[in-house]
Amino acid sequence: MPSFATLEPALVLDALDTVGVHGDGRLLALGSYENRVYRVQLDEPVQDQEAVVVKFYRPGRWSAAQIQEEHDFAWDLQTQEVPVVAPLKLQGQTLHQAEGFHFSVSPVRGGRSPELDDFEVLEWIGRFLGRIHTVGAAHAFACRPMLDVHSFAMEPAQWLQTHQMIPLEVEHAWHHAFEQALALVQAAFASSTAQPIRLHGDCHPGNILWTPTDLPGGGPHFVDLDDARMGPAVQDLWMLLSGDRRQRTAQLSVLIDGYEQVRDFDRAELALIEPLRTLRLIHYSAWLSRRWGDPIFPINFPWFGTPDYWRSQVQMLEEQIEQMQEPALVV
Incomplete structure (x- = not known):
C-alpha cells in the first residue's frame, strides 16, 4: 500500500x-x-x-x-x-x-467561513441543506457506509481497548462513562423513526465556503464530501449549532425555517442531536489514535493521548450523558 x-x-x-x-x-x-x-x-x-x-x-x-x-x-x-x-x-x-x-x-473555489450568528446566513444554508437532502433522498448509497452506533461507537471503543490506547489510570473511568453513554445512544437510535438518506456527513462551518452575495453565484458553497454516508438528516444540521440551549434553539429554528422552504423536516430527529454529538466524540478519539503513525498528526495534535486528554474525554462523556437525559431541543 x-x-x-x-x-x-x-x-x-x-x-x-x-x-x-x-x-x-x-x-x-x-x-x-x-x-x-x-x-x-x-x-x-x-x-x-x-x-x-x-x-x-x-x-x-x-x-x-x-x-x-x-x-x-x-x-x-x-x-x-x-x-x-x-x-x-x-x-x-x-x-x-x-x-x-x-x-x-x-x-478552485474561494470563500470564508459563514457568519453563523447572522440568521439570514443560517436560513440560506438551511435552504441549501434542504436541497442537498432532496437529492440525497432520491436513492441510497450502495457502497458507502451507514452512520450508526456500531461504526461510530462500539467498533472504535473496541479498537481503543484492543490497542491499549487509553492510559491505565484513566481506562476504568473512560469505559464506565462510555458504557453509560452508549446505553443512552442505543436507546435513542432504537426509538428513532428517522429514515437514512445520503448526507454531506461532515457539515461543520469549515466545510461551507461563503462568498459575497453581491457577486454572481454568491452565498454558501459546500465542500469536502469525503465523509458522505447514509444517516439521519439532522446529522447535517447539528454541527452548525453553538452556544447555550437558548442560542442553539434559535439557530436551529432559523436553519429549519430555511430547510422547510424546500423539504419537510421530521422534528422527531431532534432527539438524535446529542446522541450524534456523543458518537462524534467517541469516533474522533479513535480516529486520532488510528492515524498516529502519520507524522502530520503528532505535529498538529501534540496534546493527544496524554492522561489529561483522556480525563477531559471522560468529563465530556459525562456532560453528554447529562445532555442526553435532558429534553430534546424543540422548534
Missing part, C-alpha cells in the same frame, strides 16, 4: 500530466489531515481553470467504488444547481490513479 511519505511534488505533477492537466511547478499544500490536498497552478487553463485542487485519498480508507459514489453524489447535486464543489471530469472520469494512489482534480 502506498504511503503519503512518497507523495513528492514531482509525483503530484506527474499524476496530473496523466490526465492532461499540466502544472507550472507551483504547488501549495492545503490544510487536510485525512487526505493530501494541493493547489496547483497550471501552464494552460483546463475547463476555464487557471489553477486546480488535486486531492490524493488516504490509501486503504475508501474503495474505488466508495469514492466514485462520493463523486457521483457531488455531480447529482451540481446537476440540480446545488452549490457544491464537484471534481472535474477529465478524460471522461472523475477518479484517477497514479503510483497506487486514488486522486481527483477539482476547481
Whole structure:
C-alpha cells in the first residue's frame, strides 16, 4: 500500500500530466489531515481553470467504488444547481490513479467561513441543506457506509481497548462513562423513526465556503464530501449549532425555517442531536489514535493521548450523558 511519505511534488505533477492537466511547478499544500490536498497552478487553463485542487485519498480508507459514489453524489447535486464543489471530469472520469494512489482534480473555489450568528446566513444554508437532502433522498448509497452506533461507537471503543490506547489510570473511568453513554445512544437510535438518506456527513462551518452575495453565484458553497454516508438528516444540521440551549434553539429554528422552504423536516430527529454529538466524540478519539503513525498528526495534535486528554474525554462523556437525559431541543 502506498504511503503519503512518497507523495513528492514531482509525483503530484506527474499524476496530473496523466490526465492532461499540466502544472507550472507551483504547488501549495492545503490544510487536510485525512487526505493530501494541493493547489496547483497550471501552464494552460483546463475547463476555464487557471489553477486546480488535486486531492490524493488516504490509501486503504475508501474503495474505488466508495469514492466514485462520493463523486457521483457531488455531480447529482451540481446537476440540480446545488452549490457544491464537484471534481472535474477529465478524460471522461472523475477518479484517477497514479503510483497506487486514488486522486481527483477539482476547481478552485474561494470563500470564508459563514457568519453563523447572522440568521439570514443560517436560513440560506438551511435552504441549501434542504436541497442537498432532496437529492440525497432520491436513492441510497450502495457502497458507502451507514452512520450508526456500531461504526461510530462500539467498533472504535473496541479498537481503543484492543490497542491499549487509553492510559491505565484513566481506562476504568473512560469505559464506565462510555458504557453509560452508549446505553443512552442505543436507546435513542432504537426509538428513532428517522429514515437514512445520503448526507454531506461532515457539515461543520469549515466545510461551507461563503462568498459575497453581491457577486454572481454568491452565498454558501459546500465542500469536502469525503465523509458522505447514509444517516439521519439532522446529522447535517447539528454541527452548525453553538452556544447555550437558548442560542442553539434559535439557530436551529432559523436553519429549519430555511430547510422547510424546500423539504419537510421530521422534528422527531431532534432527539438524535446529542446522541450524534456523543458518537462524534467517541469516533474522533479513535480516529486520532488510528492515524498516529502519520507524522502530520503528532505535529498538529501534540496534546493527544496524554492522561489529561483522556480525563477531559471522560468529563465530556459525562456532560453528554447529562445532555442526553435532558429534553430534546424543540422548534
